[in-house]
Amino acid sequence: MVAFARFASVLLLVASVMAQEKVVAVQVTAATGTSVYLNHGRDISLQVGDRVALFPPGAGQIEVVVRSLSHTSARAEVPPGVALPPVGTRGEATVVIETATERRSRQQRTVPEHPPWTRQLTPHDPQQPLLVPTFGQRPEERPMHIRGRWFAFGQWNRDQRDSASSDYLLGRTGLRSDVQNAFGVGERTRIAGEFRERRILLDDVRDETDQTARLDLASVAFGTEGYAPVGFEVGRFLSPHLPEIGLLDGAEVVLRYQGGVRVGGGAGAYPRPFPARDSGDDVGVHAFIDYTSDERRSFAAAAGVQKTWHRGAPDRDLLVARTEWRPSRAWSILANAKVDLYSGSDSIKGRGVELTELLTQVRYRAKTAGAGVMASHFTWPELKRFEYQFLSAELVADGAVDRISVNGWWRPSPKWSLRVRGDRFEDNSRDGTSVSASADVRDVFSAGSSIGISAFRSEGSYSSGPGARIYLQERFGAARVRLTYRWHRYTLDALVTGDETFTRQSASASVSLPIGERLDVDFNGERWFGDGEDAFAVGFYMQWRF
Amino acid sequence: MANEKQRSPRRYGRLVMAVWLLAVACVNFVPRQGWDQDTGPVVPHDSFPADCSLCHVGGDWHTIKPDFVYDHEAETGVPLDGAHENAACLLCHNDRGPVAQYAARGCGGCHADPHLTRLGANCSDCHEERSWYPRAAIAEHDRTRFPLIGAHAAVACFRCHAGAEVGNFAGAPADCRDCHGADYARTAVPNHTAVGFSRQCRECHLPTGWQPARFDHPGSFPLSLGHGGLTCAACHTTPNVFTGLSSDCATCHTDEYTAAMDPSHPAAGFDLQCEACHDTRTFSRALWQHPAGFELTFGHAGRNCGECHTGQVYVGTQSDCASCHLPEFQAATAPPHVSLGFSQDCEQCHDTRSWGSGNWDHQFPINGGDHGGLDCFDCHNNPANRQLFSCIDCHEHTESQTNDDHDEVTGYTYTTAGCYSCHPTGDN
Numbered sequence: 003m004v005a006f007a008r009f010a011s012v013l014l015l016v017a018s019v020m021a022q023e024k025v026v027a028v029q030v031t032a033a034t035g036t037s038v039y040l041n042h043g044r045d046i047s048l049q050v051g052d053r054v055a056l057f058p059p060g061a062g063q064i065e066v067v068v069r070s071l072s073h074t075s076a077r078a079e080v081p082p083g084v085a086l087p088p089v090g091t092r093g094e095a096t097v098v099i100e101t102a103t104e105r106r107s108r109q110q111r112t113v114p115e116h117p118p119w120t121r122q123l124t125p126h127d128p129q130q131p132l133l134v135p136t137f138g139q140r141p142e143e144r145p146m147h148i149r150g151r152w153f154a155f156g157q158w159n160r161d162q163r164d165s166a167s168s169d170y171l172l173g174r175t176g177l178r179s180d181v182q183n184a185f186g187v188g189e190r191t192r193i194a195g196e197f198r199e200r201r202i203l204l205d206d207v208r209d210e211t212d213q214t215a216r217l218d219l220a221s222v223a224f225g226t227e228g229y230a231p232v233g234f235e236v237g238r239f240l241s242p243h244l245p246e247i248g249l250l251d252g253a254e255v256v257l258r259y260q261g262g263v264r265v266g267g268g269a270g271a272y273p274r275p276f277p278a279r280d281s282g283d284d285v286g287v288h289a290f291i292d293y294t295s296d297e298r299r300s301f302a303a304a305a306g307v308q309k310t311w312h313r314g315a316p317d318r319d320l321l322v323a324r325t326e327w328r329p330s331r332a333w334s335i336l337a338n339a340k341v342d343l344y345s346g347s348d349s350i351k352g353r354g355v356e357l358t359e360l361l362t363q364v365r366y367r368a369k370t371a372g373a374g375v376m377a378s379h380f381t382w383p384e385l386k387r388f389e390y391q392f393l394s395a396e397l398v399a400d401g402a403v404d405r406i407s408v409n410g411w412w413r414p415s416p417k418w419s420l421r422v423r424g425d426r427f428e429d430n431s432r433d434g435t436s437v438s439a440s441a442d443v444r445d446v447f448s449a450g451s452s453i454g455i456s457a458f459r460s461e462g463s464y465s466s467g468p469g470a471r472i473y474l475q476e477r478f479g480a481a482r483v484r485l486t487y488r489w490h491r492y493t494l495d496a497l498v499t500g501d502e503t504f505t506r507q508s509a510s511a512s513v514s515l516p517i518g519e520r521l522d523v524d525f526n527g528e529r530w531f532g533d534g535e536d537a538f539a540v541g542f543y544m545q546w547r548f
Numbered sequence: 549m550a551n552e553k554q555r556s557p558r559r560y561g562r563l564v565m566a567v568w569l570l571a572v573a574c575v576n577f578v579p580r581q582g583w584d585q586d587t588g589p590v591v592p593h594d595s596f597p598a599d600c601s602l603c604h605v606g607g608d609w610h611t612i613k614p615d616f617v618y619d620h621e622a623e624t625g626v627p628l629d630g631a632h633e634n635a636a637c638l639l640c641h642n643d644r645g646p647v648a649q650y651a652a653r654g655c656g657g658c659h660a661d662p663h664l665t666r667l668g669a670n671c672s673d674c675h676e677e678r679s680w681y682p683r684a685a686i687a688e689h690d691r692t693r694f695p696l697i698g699a700h701a702a703v704a705c706f707r708c709h710a711g712a713e714v715g716n717f718a719g720a721p722a723d724c725r726d727c728h729g730a731d732y733a734r735t736a737v738p739n740h741t742a743v744g745f746s747r748q749c750r751e752c753h754l755p756t757g758w759q760p761a762r763f764d765h766p767g768s769f770p771l772s773l774g775h776g777g778l779t780c781a782a783c784h785t786t787p788n789v790f791t792g793l794s795s796d797c798a799t800c801h802t803d804e805y806t807a808a809m810d811p812s813h814p815a816a817g818f819d820l821q822c823e824a825c826h827d828t829r830t831f832s833r834a835l836w837q838h839p840a841g842f843e844l845t846f847g848h849a850g851r852n853c854g855e856c857h858t859g860q861v862y863v864g865t866q867s868d869c870a871s872c873h874l875p876e877f878q879a880a881t882a883p884p885h886v887s888l889g890f891s892q893d894c895e896q897c898h899d900t901r902s903w904g905s906g907n908w909d910h911q912f913p914i915n916g917g918d919h920g921g922l923d924c925f926d927c928h929n930n931p932a933n934r935q936l937f938s939c940i941d942c943h944e945h946t947e948s949q950t951n952d953d954h955d956e957v958t959g960y961t962y963t964t965a966g967c968y969s970c971h972p973t974g975d976n
Contacts, residue, residue: 259581334652359666
């Protein structure tokens with residue numbers, strides 16, 4: 003009896019220091035080639051070499067061998083000739099639970115010295131997990147990929163004061179798509195276009211209806227990757243390097259140098275900046291150089307030159323300059339300018355140099371507050387090209403518009419935000435100022451809901467007066483509903499009968515309805531009413547992404 | 549000019565040469581960028597969990613698991629709003645370069661700017677993140693040079709900004725004529741072009757509608773009162789001729805003059821200068837002043853002319869009262885004017901306010917005292933001549949009594965004349 007007791011004690015002692023086996027349920031999360039991926043790894047003490055029994059539905063048990071591990075998953079190989087079990091297949095792994103003694107023993111085991119590392123790894127952040135290096139695929143090695151969106155848009159505006167009415171109808175549908183590596187050379191093909199019909203129905207005037215189909219983009223680009231030493235794009239596209247020149251029917255090449263310098267140029271025709279996109283009258287060449295200091299674009303600058311001909315006659319000589327400076331994460335200073343060079347053939351401007359466009363922007367953006375100032379100067383250049391509507395010789399000769407805008411915002415709490423803004427403009431015959439202040443509070447009734455109120459005042463050359471706006475936004479599931487009411491009292495001055503004051507009100511509603519992950523449908527409507535006004539607009543926007 | 553033409557190609561030649569030299573220098577001396585084998589996958593995975601199966605389906609690194617969920621805001625501090633919520637990762641995280649480089653530029657880092665950088669970098673000032681549809685465009689337009697007040701609110705953007713659909717809003721002038729030139733040109737009543745009206749629509753029109761127009765008519769003929777609100781053609785009858793029109797009333801109002809029946813202006817020989825009697829408020833109320841000496845006061849005011857000027861004869865009308873009021877005179881019974889022999893000069897007793905009781909001042913006091921309340925005929929008791937009166941026929945005192953009372957009065961006689969000579973007011 004005593005002997006038996008001693009034997010039993012020894013058994014218990016041995017059992018307590020020896021590893022224990024345990025059966026754990028696993029599941030296949032993926033299957034490819036000759037491997038399956040399991041939903042457990044080291045977290046259940048699975049080890050390389052362990053065998054796992056899988057029970058695919060409708061088939062017999064198969065046994066796979068663990069080949070590699072992560073903390074929460076494992077890759078196991080299926081025996082040759084055995085069909086891959088489907089994702090979701092359940093299984094059992096018999097694992098050995100490591101004892102404290104074994105753990106201590108393993109920890110005390112000496113580790114042989116690793117041979118010297120020959121591969122230079124990129125610096126590693128000790129705060130981040132150490133990963134197996136991954137290797138990228140060159141663009142031409144990647145599968146073809148198509149992304150894009152199709153949209154449809156409709157809007158009906160009606161002014162129905164008194165017995166007269168005016169109707170404006172606009173319908174648009176279009177497609178924009180990027181295709182990566184369709185030809186297997188790592189290129190990107192981009193296409194965008196739309197069809198639109200618009201109708202204008204006015205009393206006492208013959209109705210106008212017109213349809214236009216246009217191609218906004220149709221280009222093939224090579225070397226679009228940031229590291230590519232050469233980039234080339236041909237077709238109809240907007241130059242990513244010199245967007246100031248507008249749409250181009252032609253080609254552009256860019257050479258990218260180490261240190262952030264890019265040099266390039268292009269040539270082609272410049273479609274008119276109107277929906278018909280008429281092209282062919284204006285051709286030209288352009289060249290550019292730009293520099294980006296680092297990944298944060300702490301400093302970037304670009305300069306470009308464009309020379310165009312209109313129906314064979316010399317037209318525009320343009321210099322473009324652009325600079326960005328970000329002294330810190332919070333501050334950014336941007337500026338871009340266009341300077342036109344006029345020769346003796348420019349009859350209105352005469353020979354000389356003119357700063358045609360200048361836009362400067364200073365922004366401060368911290369976590370809870372921000373501010374910005376934007377100033378711009380615009381003059382109408384003398385062009386043979388049809389680029390501006392309603393252009394008169396006086397406007398080209400003397401027209402100039404200067405604007406300045408100041409804004410600031412403050413988020414005292416995650417829910418509250420306050421904004422102020424002031425704008426001023428001045429041109430040859432008028433000037434004006436407007437100021438506004440608004441407050442928004444989020445998550446009032448539910449997550450995603452918000453209420454906002456704003457007050458504004460404008461002093462323009464046509465009208466002046468105060469106004470206020472309030473909106474309410476609420477989410478119903480994925481849908482978002484927004485209601486807005488606006489009141490504006492304005493005085494028209496300089497009328498022959500003296501100043502007259504009017505009140506305008508408007509109410510609007512919009513519903514944004516995501517349907518699944520790819521389809522969005524928006525409906526909106528607005529009605530204006532008040533003194534001398536009775537009008538409404540209704541519309542929809544539908545977008546399907548692929 | 550010739551020199552300019554000669555210099556111009558030279559200048560461009562130098563420019564082209566400079567650009568070419570720069571290009572050559574870059575090509576030869578600055579190393580080009582290139583493919584880096586260590587670049588890794590398109591999206592840098594340095595900070596990702598080691599468990600690939602969290603994101604990828606097995607067997608295809610290019611396909612993300614259908615039930616993959618990633619809280620971008622929680623993980624990176626950058627919220628993905630609007631359409632960005634469901635955007636594919638690779639739309640932003642691709643090998644165009646580090647995403648931080650593009651994020652630094654804001655929207656413009658990924659989205660081509662159809663406005664050609666003219667409107668600044670704050671896309672969200674105008675656009676929704678879900679659909680790019682401009683947010684509160686009408687309201688925000690108040691900040692521009694042309695607030696969309698009145699009828700402009702419902703006008704489609706493309707009506708004024710022909711390039712709106714392709715993002716071209718630049719340089720749109722803000723003068724009325726720039727958009728309404730066609731309206732100006734086609735307006736036929738009046739023909740603005742022919743007349744040479746101002747092209748600043750706001751000088752005559754409100755932004756709430758073309759009508760009513762508020763034309764600043766020449767100061768010599770202000771369109772006040774009844775002339776206000778008329779169409780131009782009401783006066784300027786020759787199409788699109790707005791000059792040389794006489795400002796004489798008769799130019800337009802001859803018909804009214806001829807048709808006027810009360811009084812008949814032609815018959816009366818009235819002057820064609822309407823303003824002599826009328827203002828521009830209305831023709832139905834003349835402001836004509838009746839000739840001095842016969843002011844149309846009180847009861848004479850507001851009368852039809854024909855009541856006095858019968859037979860449309862306005863000259864030679866007698867101004868004596870009886871010319872018109874003889875019937876009233878003859879019909880008067882209290883007192884009977886005729887029998888009392890009253891004067892036909894009514895104004896001796898009446899004014900023009902109303903006939904009333906007359907305000908004739910009885911020479912002998914009869915409004916009170918001993919002689920108050922008597923009937924006319926008590927004293928004027930001679931039916932043959934009511935102008936005569938008698939003191940002794942109605943007097944309460946008898947002759948004997950009266951004689952006794954006057955026995956010491958020298959020259960006393962018991963006759964009406966005797967009484968009246970000593971007692972003209974009836975007092976003792």
